[in-house]
Amino acid sequence: MTGAPTAVKKRSRIQIRNRRRILDAALEVFSHHGYRGATLDQIAAEAGLSKPNILYYFNGKEEIHVSLLNQLMTSWLDPLDHMDPDGDPLEEICAYVRRKLEMSREFPRESRLFANEILQGAPRMKPHLETTLKALFDDKTALIRRWMEAGRIAPLDPRHLIFSIWATTQHYADFDAQVRVLMAGEDDVLDGAAAYLDTMYRKLLAP
Amino acid sequence: MTGAPTAVKKRSRIQIRNRRRILDAALEVFSHHGYRGATLDQIAAEAGLSKPNILYYFNGKEEIHVSLLNQLMTSWLDPLDHMDPDGDPLEEICAYVRRKLEMSREFPRESRLFANEILQGAPRMKPHLETTLKALFDDKTALIRRWMEAGRIAPLDPRHLIFSIWATTQHYADFDAQVRVLMAGEDDVLDGAAAYLDTMYRKLLAP
DNA sequence: CCCCATCCTGACCATATGGTCAAAAACAAA
DNA sequence: TTTGTTTTTGACCATATGGTCAGGATGGGG
Known part of the structure; x- marks a missing residue:
């Protein structure tokens, strides 16, 4: 062989x-x-x-792409996985937001790679999404729901909460070209975003 | 000829x-x-x-693409353009969010087309972004800032506020494949999203 | 019905691109 | 150094794709 x-x-x-x-x-x-x-x-x-x-x-080309995607999946989901059930709910979520935004700063290429794949309908990732991601998602939404039912954070649909966190944090990597045009001049856009998002989610989740 | x-x-x-x-x-x-x-x-x-x-x-292929993009620009920005300086700030912004989300439902193809273009670095749209979009963006952030300074809504960076509105609403069209997987079973995802986002921005902007 | 401008198409072309292969080069163990 | 294995490459191939063109079909005003 x-x-x-x-x-x-x-x-x-x-x-x-x-x-x-x-x-x-x-x-x-x-x-x-x-x-x-x-x-x-x-x-x-x-x-x-x-x-x-x-x-x-x-x-082949496809094998390279799939390799990349699979390899990235883990590290991409890592921050969500690290949300600690025993930590303080508000702090855990805000820390997650912070970490996620940090990833937009440090790994914009990875973010765009995923965005591209999902935009095309996730042709090569669907299986992975349906297993790994779905499981993690269900796990964490359940956790957040428990926090809410215990009155430790404001009650909201945990699924849409997570979507909004993904959307707002990844936006800065995926729509970088647009953000750059609109924030022309600023050089610390991501710092501003971090402050904004922290305020936003604290206010939103305060019980 | x-x-x-x-x-x-x-x-x-x-x-x-x-x-x-x-x-x-x-x-x-x-x-x-x-x-x-x-x-x-x-x-x-x-x-x-x-x-x-x-x-x-x-x-040629490119001319078709550019035609599409230019044609769409107007209707895409229309809801933002319609934010009324004389209306009630909170209601205006919530109405904008609602309209924007509605567009994700009715025109997901348009949303993905834009997302794709921006993801690639906006090679064919940058000029348009720098003029039309930038002007509108500056105009509306100024308006929102005035509302905030008048104490009619909570003070936040208006630019990041708009980014977060774009991100959270377009997410449902652009990341549809992912949302579908994670919300398997639900059939009125967008209704849930509308309720969630309404709650979210009201809470966030309450003075 | 006729005629001209508009509209449409089959056949064709140049290039780009994913992929193959036989053989050369580099490497490593003996 | 010799020998067998791994690594690298130049040349090549099949197909896909954006685009062209000469001429045929169509349609509408006179």
């Missing part, structure tokens, strides 16, 4: 390094141009490798 | 009908697959016309 370095096998140092390079380049290109808009040549150039060499490490 | 029906000239009935068909088909296809992901063949099929015929009415 010569090929298929993708299969579960001990990966050599070179393989680890080049797969990393490729995925990083692919993140850059996919997040900027979307799946269809990205080309293997662009990814190859960005990665500093030849196109056939890219195909040596991955079985 | 035979060609260029695109030029400003009286358009025949057939031209009006077919341009409409094409733009409608293009909206469907572009909003679903993004600019790069859409093909002229798809648009032609959707419009029930042949590809060369499409090219008879528009000088």
Whole structure:
């Protein structure tokens, strides 16, 4: 068996390094141009490798994309997963908002990659969403609902609350081009957003 | 002069009908697959016309896209434009939220088309954003700021307030695939969202 | 009914793009 | 160094796609 370095096998140092390079380049290109808009040549150039060499490490464009998406899923959901049932409800939620916004600042490419995928109808992620994400979502909405029923935060539909948190925080990464135009001049937009969102959710959730 | 029906000239009935068909088909296809992901063949099929015929009415793929975008800009910004300086601040803003959410329900394709364009860095819209949108944005943030300074609604950064309204309302159209997965079973998601957002912004803006 | 402008199409073209392959190069164990 | 394995590449291929064009169909005013 010569090929298929993708299969579960001990990966050599070179393989680890080049797969990393490729995925990083692919993140850059996919997040900027979307799946269809990205080309293997662009990814190859960005990665500093030849196109056939890219195909040596991955079985095709789609496999690269799926790899990226799956790899990202975990870290993307991590902040939500970390919402502590034993913490102070208001503080937990505000901390979540803060972390999520921080991710828009530090990982805008990842945010846009996801946004692109969902916009297209999540053709390659639906299974993942239906299992991993759905489970986590149900778990956390239940937790928030308990908090609300205990009167520790204001009663609201926890599902829409989470949607609004996702929407407001990811907006700064996904609609960056628009935000930049409208906030021309400002250089600390995200700081302003952090202050605004903190105020907003505190006021909203105060019991 | 035979060609260029695109030029400003009286358009025949057939031209009006077919341009409409094409733009409608293009909206469907572009909003679903993004600019790069859409093909002229798809648009032609959707419009029930042949590809060369499409090219008879528009000088190219890009011209169709730009036409769509420009045409949509107006109607998209209309609700914001209609925020009445003489109305009751809280009611005006809540009405705006309601209208905006209604557009996510009635015109999700338009929403996704814009989202796609902005996600890619607004390559074909930046000029439009910098003029039309920016002017309207500045105008309305100023209005909201006046309302706040008059103590008629709670003081917040009006710019981030508008961002949050856009984000929370458009989320239901743009991230529809995700919302569907997480709200599986519910059939009136948008009604729930309307109630949630109304509560949210009233609470947030109460003086 | 005739005629001209408008409208439409089949056939075709150039290029871009995902992907293949045989063989060369680089590497590593002996 | 030798030898077998992994890595890399230039050349190539099939298909998709945006776009062109010459000529045929259609429609409406006279």
